Amino acid sequence: MIRLEDVHKSFGDLEVLKGVNLHVKEGEKVVIIGPSGSGKSTLIRCMNYLEEPTSGKVYIHNHLMSRSRRAFINKIHSSMVFQQFNLYPHMTVLDNLTLAPVKLKKIPRKEAEQTAMGYLKRVGLEEKAHVYPTTLSGGQQQRIAIARALTMQNRIIFFDEPTSALDPEMVQEVLDVMIELSHEKNFTMVVVTHEMGFAREVADRVVFVDGGNILEEGTPEHFFTNPQNERTKAFLSKIIR
Amino acid sequence: MFEQEKWEIVWNHRQSFIDGTISTVIMALAGLAIALVLGIIFGLMSTSQSKPPRIISRIYVEFIQNTPLMLQALFLFYSVAFSGVKGFTALICGIVALGIYHGAYISEVVRAGITSVPKGQSEAAYSQGFSQIQTMFLIVLPQTIKVILPPMVNQVVNLIKNTSCMFLAGGAVDLISRTNAFAVGEGTASAAGQGYIIGGVIFFVICFPLSTLASRWENRLKNRDVSSNKKEGAK
Secondary structure, eight states, X not given: OEEEEEEEEEETTEEEEEEEEEEEOTTOEEEEEOOTTSSHHHHHHHHTTSSOOSEEEEEETTEEOOTTTHHHHHHHHEEEEOTTOOOOTTXXXXXXXXXXXXXXXOOOHHHHHHHHHHHHHHTTXXXXXXXXXXXXXXXXXXXXXXXXXXXXXXXXXXXXXXXXXXOHHHHHXXXXXXXXXXXXXXXXXXXXXXXXXXXXXXXXXXXXXXXXEEXXXXXXXXXXXXXXXXXXXXXXXXXXX | OOOHHHHHHHHHTHHXXXXXXXXXXXXXXXXXXXXXXXXXXXXXXXXXXXXXXHHHHHHHHHHHHTSOHHHHHHHIIIIIITTTOTTOOHHHHHHHHHHHHHXXXXXXXXXXXXXXXXXXXXXXXXXXXXXXXXXXXXXXHHHHHHHHHHHHHHHHHHHHHHGGGGGTTTOSXXXXXXXXXXXXXXXXXXGHHHHHHHHHXXXXXXXXXXXXXXXXXXXXXXXXXXXHHHHHHHO
């Protein structure tokens, strides 16, 4: 489904990813964890080419990613939820949800709106369809961003630290939506997060990234109870108290 | 200054002022159209991810902003119009000169507008599968309008006033040229002061409402930003 082969990424002199290999299977829920500055966000952003790797290959559904194919591949295969929500502030919630389906997938507006309302209901915000995003709380905005990702009806969803910008009392409402999504067998989810409880509950596989490399990966049971790598142990001891 | 007969001279030559006003407005509108097209094209180029368009745009903007409009207009009129290009009248020369000159400034306004939109906006669009051009026109540019409009109106006001530079480049048709012709003309020169006053009043009547609109707009945006900051501070 998603395959990264020897992906390197440098920003100027700083090498952020140092040859990452990763294969995410269809329907798999992969949680990427690691200290800040480890390269985990860059890693997930390479998957939909928001960052273009300096070298190495990214395949989505056996399509080789490139700068010129990014729009096409993202349109039919993946969606992303961002730390800062990135809803379009000049449009109502409903327009945020229908813009891409109408413009890119040529779905009739009526139909797109019905689908969008369905997803808004699913994240519990159908009464907010006609307001502007900036009037909503962070937690509500992020739930709407998830609904927007779903309206494209793609099978892959990337989550880049979806709860890191939220006030603590709003984290759970977003995690609840994500947990509910994870029950769908055919969704492939890649999640960068610091929420270890979420990783434990949802992940099929936890990937630990530090210093631009994948240092350890495994099932949550293995990962949280019996980590092998020293850096993994140090990291987990710091964040799990 | 208040002698009735002098004002009567102005009144008798009113047609000249009306004609001048009309050509100044035509020059300004057509010049604005060119300036907007150039401004948007070069503004987009200046935010491009690849270097050559950025450099070209930079050269255009710096070159135009750091030489006087008067020189550009004189160059256009005496080199191009006099080299036998047919139909390149003083009016058209003025339109082209003003368009190129203000295009450089509008390009900077557009660039500032585009860079004011957070990067996350275009990233969200790319992640949905929008191309760079779609992202620019559907997501980024619509969000720049509120930032761009006030300085854009100021550019329009400057453009209208800058039609006065055409007095030396061709001249004879715009409001300043007509006003001056009146002021130094045989039989009208005695009312020179009155003529200039009328010319000034006409410019004022066109420009003042525009600049008032622009500053009101700016204040409203500022107030809105302050109140939304307050809200965030309270949170």
